[in-house]
Amino acid sequence: MGESAMPDPNLPVDGARVLADLTALRAIGAYKTGVHKPSFSEPHMRSIEWLAARLPEAGLAPTIDGIGNVFGTSAKPGPKLLAGSHLESQNFAGWLDGPLGVVYALEAARVINPDSSLRGAVEVAAWCDEEGHFGHFIGSRSYVGAVTEAEIDAARDRSSDRPMREALESVGLGGRPRVTAERGRHVGYLEAHIEQGRTLEDSGLKIGVVTSIVGIWQYRITFSGEQNHAGTTRMAIRRDAGLALAKFCVAIDDSFSVLCGPRTVWTTGRITLDPGAPSIIPGRAEMLFQMRDDNASVIERLEAQLRRMAAEVTAEGRCSVEVERIRTGAPALMDATFQDTIEAASARFADGKSIRMPSGAGHDAQVLATIMPSGMLFVPSIGGISHHWSENTDDADIVTGAKVFVETCRRLLVLAR
Amino acid sequence: MGESAMPDPNLPVDGARVLADLTALRAIGAYKTGVHKPSFSEPHMRSIEWLAARLPEAGLAPTIDGIGNVFGTSAKPGPKLLAGSHLESQNFAGWLDGPLGVVYALEAARVINPDSSLRGAVEVAAWCDEEGHFGHFIGSRSYVGAVTEAEIDAARDRSSDRPMREALESVGLGGRPRVTAERGRHVGYLEAHIEQGRTLEDSGLKIGVVTSIVGIWQYRITFSGEQNHAGTTRMAIRRDAGLALAKFCVAIDDSFSVLCGPRTVWTTGRITLDPGAPSIIPGRAEMLFQMRDDNASVIERLEAQLRRMAAEVTAEGRCSVEVERIRTGAPALMDATFQDTIEAASARFADGKSIRMPSGAGHDAQVLATIMPSGMLFVPSIGGISHHWSENTDDADIVTGAKVFVETCRRLLVLAR
Numbered sequence: 001m002g003e004s005a006m007p008d009p010n011l012p013v014d015g016a017r018v019l020a021d022l023t024a025l026r027a028i029g030a031y032k033t034g035v036h037k038p039s040f041s042e043p044h045m046r047s048i049e050w051l052a053a054r055l056p057e058a059g060l061a062p063t064i065d066g067i068g069n070v071f072g073t074s075a076k077p078g079p080k081l082l083a084g085s086h087l088e089s090q091n092f093a094g095w096l097d098g099p100l101g102v103v104y105a106l107e108a109a110r111v112i113n114p115d116s117s118l119r120g121a122v123e124v125a126a127w128c129d130e131e132g133h134f135g136h137f138i139g140s141r142s143y144v145g146a147v148t149e150a151e152i153d154a155a156r157d158r159s160s161d162r163p164m165r166e167a168l169e170s171v172g173l174g175g176r177p178r179v180t181a182e183r184g185r186h187v188g189y190l191e192a193h194i195e196q197g198r199t200l201e202d203s204g205l206k207i208g209v210v211t212s213i214v215g216i217w218q219y220r221i222t223f224s225g226e227q228n229h230a231g232t233t234r235m236a237i238r239r240d241a242g243l244a245l246a247k248f249c250v251a252i253d254d255s256f257s258v259l260c261g262p263r264t265v266w267t268t269g270r271i272t273l274d275p276g277a278p279s280i281i282p283g284r285a286e287m288l289f290q291m292r293d294d295n296a297s298v299i300e301r302l303e304a305q306l307r308r309m310a311a312e313v314t315a316e317g318r319c320s321v322e323v324e325r326i327r328t329g330a331p332a333l334m335d336a337t338f339q340d341t342i343e344a345a346s347a348r349f350a351d352g353k354s355i356r357m358p359s360g361a362g363h364d365a366q367v368l369a370t371i372m373p374s375g376m377l378f379v380p381s382i383g384g385i386s387h388h389w390s391e392n393t394d395d396a397d398i399v400t401g402a403k404v405f406v407e408t409c410r411r412l413l414v415l416a417r
Numbered sequence: 418m419g420e421s422a423m424p425d426p427n428l429p430v431d432g433a434r435v436l437a438d439l440t441a442l443r444a445i446g447a448y449k450t451g452v453h454k455p456s457f458s459e460p461h462m463r464s465i466e467w468l469a470a471r472l473p474e475a476g477l478a479p480t481i482d483g484i485g486n487v488f489g490t491s492a493k494p495g496p497k498l499l500a501g502s503h504l505e506s507q508n509f510a511g512w513l514d515g516p517l518g519v520v521y522a523l524e525a526a527r528v529i530n531p532d533s534s535l536r537g538a539v540e541v542a543a544w545c546d547e548e549g550h551f552g553h554f555i556g557s558r559s560y561v562g563a564v565t566e567a568e569i570d571a572a573r574d575r576s577s578d579r580p581m582r583e584a585l586e587s588v589g590l591g592g593r594p595r596v597t598a599e600r601g602r603h604v605g606y607l608e609a610h611i612e613q614g615r616t617l618e619d620s621g622l623k624i625g626v627v628t629s630i631v632g633i634w635q636y637r638i639t640f641s642g643e644q645n646h647a648g649t650t651r652m653a654i655r656r657d658a659g660l661a662l663a664k665f666c667v668a669i670d671d672s673f674s675v676l677c678g679p680r681t682v683w684t685t686g687r688i689t690l691d692p693g694a695p696s697i698i699p700g701r702a703e704m705l706f707q708m709r710d711d712n713a714s715v716i717e718r719l720e721a722q723l724r725r726m727a728a729e730v731t732a733e734g735r736c737s738v739e740v741e742r743i744r745t746g747a748p749a750l751m752d753a754t755f756q757d758t759i760e761a762a763s764a765r766f767a768d769g770k771s772i773r774m775p776s777g778a779g780h781d782a783q784v785l786a787t788i789m790p791s792g793m794l795f796v797p798s799i800g801g802i803s804h805h806w807s808e809n810t811d812d813a814d815i816v817t818g819a820k821v822f823v824e825t826c827r828r829l830l831v832l833a834r
Contacts, residue, residue: 091692132696158694197649214648218695229803230684231631231709231777232614235674237801242685246666253660257652267647268659269695271688275508277575278635278686278705279549280804288695292648360649384654386646387697 009118011111013406015399021103022398025050025087026095034389037089038159039129040068040167047087051102051126058109060124066168066176067142067152068128072106074121076113079416081409082186082372083108084125085193086364088133091159094194094391096398100379101192102126104402108409120413123186127364133157134164136216136327140364144371145180181371187416188335188373191365192405194393198384199357206400207346207354208378209339213366214263214292214359215329217299219306221248225319227275227283242273242282244319248309249287255305261298263358266291294331294358332366337415338375338408345407346377350400361386377405426535428528430823432816438520439815442467442504443512451806454506455576456546457485457584464504468519468543475526477541483585483593484559484569485545489523491538493530496833498826499603499789500525501542502610503781505550508576511611511808513815517796518609519543521819525826537830540603544781550574551581553633553744557781561788562597598788604833605752605790608782609822611810615801616774623817624763624771625795626756630783631680631709631776632746634716636723638665642736644692644700659690659699661736665726666704672722678715680775683708711748711775749783754832755792755825762824763794767817778803794822 028050029035029043037044051070052062060072070087074080085101102124109122128139134155141147155164168174195201195208225239249268256266267290274284289306293299303325310321339356346354357378365374379401382392445467446452446460454461468487469479477489487504491497502518519541526539545556551572558564572581585591612618612625642656666685673683684707691701706723710716720742727738756773763771774795782791796818799809 090694090697195649196646197651198654216648216696226802227805228801229613229778230686230707231633231682231779232612232803233682233777233801234614234680235677235682237615240684242688243666243670246663246685249660249663250667260652263651265648265650265652267657267695267698268663269647269690269697269699270693271659271690273686273688276687277507277804278684278707279633280507280686281684282686283805290647290695361646362648384645384650386649387694388644388700 011406011410013107013111013403015402018103018107018402019395019398021106022096022099025099031092032389034092034094034391035089036092037087038091039088039131039133040171044088045171048126051087054106055124058106058124059113060109063179065179066173067139067178068173069139069143069179070126071179072109072124074113074123076121078120079187079413080121080123080185081412082123082125082189083191083409084127085191086128086130087126088129088131090131090387092389093387094389096194096393097386097391098130100194100398104192104405107402108406111406112410112413118410120416122409130364133159137364137367140367142178143181144367186372187412188338188375189365189368190338190409190412191363191376192401193363193376193378194381194386194391195378196361196381196384196386200378200380201382201384203355205353205355206350206380206397207342207404209342209354209356210334210359210376210378211339211356212294212334212358213332213363214294215296215299215331216327216362217291217303217325217329218327219289220324220326221287221289222322223285223319225283228281230279230281233281238281239318240281241285241319244313244321245271245285245287248313248321251309252306255309256302259301259305261293261295263360264291264293264298264302265360292329292360296331330366332369334365334369334375335373338373338412341411341415342375342377342404342408345404345411349403349407377401377408428823428827430524430528430820432819435520435524435819436812436815438523439513439516442516448509449806451509451511451808452506453509454504455508456505456548456550457588461505462588465543468504468523471523472541475523475541476530477526480596481590482596483590484556484595485590486556486560486596487543488596489526489541491530491540493538495537496604496830497537497602498539498829499542499606500539500608500826501544502608503545503547504543505546505548507548507804509806510804511806513611513810514803514808515547517611517815521609521822524819525823528823529827529830535827537833539826547781550576554781554784557784559595560598561784603789604829605755605792606782606785607755607826607829608780608793609818610780610793610795611798611803611808612795613778613798613801613803616772617795617797618799618801620772622770622772623767623797623814624759624821626759626771626773627751627776627793627795628756628773629711629751629775630749630780631711632713632716632748633744633779634708634720634742634746635744636706637741637743638704638706639739640702640736642700645698647696647698650698655698656735657698658702658736661730661738662688662702662704665730665738668726669723672726673719676718676722678710678712680777681708681710681715681719682777709746709777713748747783749786751782751786751792752790755790755829758828758832759792759794759821759825762821762828766820766824794818794825
């Protein structure tokens with residue numbers, strides 16, 4: 001890393017300012033100790049405006065584009081690093097999931113951009129709908145040019161079924177142009193996030209240096225039997241789609257634990273029995289099933305098992321099972337230089353208490369990684385709790401993460417060719 | 418039965434009229450080949466008015482009471498037999514479930530009441546909400562005096578959550594008095610219904626002589642684990658309430674099949690995972706579970722097993738399970754003389770193709786049986802399909818059932834002390 005070759009100033013990172021910004025964002029759409037900010041909700045839009053209003057302090061010109069992405073653009077000469085995360089939340093979820101990375105990026109821009117002695121500038125992005133209320137990564141995918149107008153036409157809120165076009169219109173973004181990446185403008189993309197797991201906490205470490213981001217594969221598994229009367233239909237002749245589903249869930253768990261990789265995770269997040277009445281044997285049942293791994297070949301093996309099991313159940317003849325893949329993941333590798341730089345910055349500002357680890361959660365960085373070098377760092381999550389309003393991180397860890405993040409930005413800009 | 422002692426006229430049962438009436442009721446709130454008539458819906462109320470308008474043809478004075486029960490009262494001297502069933506349907510369900518018994522009762526009244534050579538009269542009842550949109554058997558239970566005003570205050574539509582009071586107001590029944598049984602007025606209660614199973618069809622029989630009606634026990638089983646992120650939470654440390662529920666369903670099936678009685682049935686009709694998002698491990702899960710048997714001691718044995726299993730899962734410590742009984746069944750025996758009389762009428766009008774059998778479905782007859790001798794007869798269901806719009810019965814079987822039903826009424830009135 002040529003430490004000796006680069007000056008090593010003590011950056012004026014303002015931890016109190018970082019905590020104050022996060023607290024201000026938490027107050028918008030507060031729910032218990034967390035927030036409720038679905039994409040394009042009133043609190044989400046107010047958070048976007050809050051950010052746009054602060055960007056000038058960092059010498060950045062704000063833009064809100066036609067998909068709800070926020071950008072802060074710098075006129076400072078020299079290399080530019082893109083940094084950010086997201087501002088909307090899962091329903092009734094945590095206050096740091098997203099805002100932490102946005103505020104770190106804002107802080108880095110505030111520290112680096114006005115200082116003519118520091119090379120280049122940090123540009124800030126807040127990607128819309130990382131939490132997937134309307135799709136998956138539709139904001140960052142729009143920026144890299146991977147979203148068609150047709151996809152937006154078809155997108156609907158998974159909770160309210162409201163069309164995305166209607167939501168965009170209602171917040172005044174309808175018809176606005178979408179900003180796409182200017183190739184070559186940025187040396188790369190850096191994002192910070194809470195770990196959302198217990199690896200750092202369990203080992204007393206402060207910084208996670210992300211090596212890769214898992215791919216997410218999602219399936220709709222549908223069971224068809226025969227709807228009938230729950231009192232008059234003898235057990236022997238039933239074709240109970242709900243029972244078939246329950247057995248399938250258990251069979252997945254039994255067989256996957258043998259076939260999976262060291263970090264594979266799988267989850268049944270939703271189950272629906274049709275018609276769902278206490279006195280009616282379900283004739284149809286559906287489960288939403290998800291698998292994650294940073295190794296696509298492991299997933300291929302598990303999906304094959306899933307389809308084999310479905311075929312076996314169908315062959316037994318009582319209920320038929322259909323496995324439909326509705327989302328295909330793409331694991332992403334983080335840039336090696338970014339990893340080394342985060343580690344070096346941790347050595348200076350986190351007593352070297354860092355560890356290289358894969359990300360089990362999806363992040364916009366995996367989308368940005370398709371067009372530029374990208375990196376991510378994690379800070380600890382108390383109890384590993386995530387996607388729940390009780391999610392939290394120690395203030396001291398938040399401040400340490402901010403210092404490591406800003407120092408990483410500074411070093412990446414110095415290293416930039 | 419003293420056959421020789423009683424005249425055996427050929428009753429003018431009009432099969433075409435019975436089929437025409439059922440077809441008229443099917444046309445009100447038609448859905449595919451079935452009907453959609455939730456309690457107090459517009460098509461349900463029109464069906465009630467349809468019946469009230471026809472009762473005078475049978476020499477009956479119509480009343481619609483404050484819970485939506487319809488009564489046809491006779492001024493004819495001599496013994497009176499109460500007969501009927503219900504007019505509302507399950508959501509998007511069959512055309513005969515309920516109306517068959519009401520139209521049979523109407524036909525019996527039309528044949529017997531105006532004929533001075535026949536002893537006594539048949540009085541008609543259509544019980545409201547037998548299908549339990551707002552509770553269970555609230556109409557017939559009101560008639561036997563088992564429903565308090567407080568129960569009605571608390572009752573809500575299980576689909577829309579609309580309060581029953583509001584529904585009663587909206588159809589103009591608010592504040593109307595509820596009719597309760599005049600003790601001693603009736604020699605008993607007779608109800609006809611489709612079998613809703615395959616016993617008759619499989620054995621080529623035409624009439625089921627009901628010996629008993631099962632009790633229904635219902636439970637809410639709740640699983641509490643820990644809500645967390647579906648990507649970052651390692652499988653080893655998960656407390657997945659949904660997976661615990663699936664395993665419980667399978668365990669019920671395994672153990673119950675050993676402990677159950679010959680005719681016990683059990684069903685999980687509804688499953689809810691909370692929060693129900695694909696990327697979140699469910700922290701809470703709930704299932705609606707139902708058991709039916711005509712032997713309460715079998716149910717006691719199974720409920721004990723249910724609670725034992727719940728305690729075991731809770732003791733393992735990953736998820737806690739709570740079993741809450743939300744409905745307690747009461748098996749009912751049908752009157753022996755009623756059974757003999759239905760059998761004798763079948764001998765005369767159904768070539769003796771009858772069989773004694775328990776009812777796996779609940780019926781208003783089990784409620785009426787708590788205050789007067791009661792009996793039920795079944796006609797075949799094609800494929801045993803029930804609680805589904807495709808439910809059906811051959812016209813010929815419907816007409817045979819009508820003849821057996823009217824003849825049973827005539828004999829019961831002759832036998833009346």
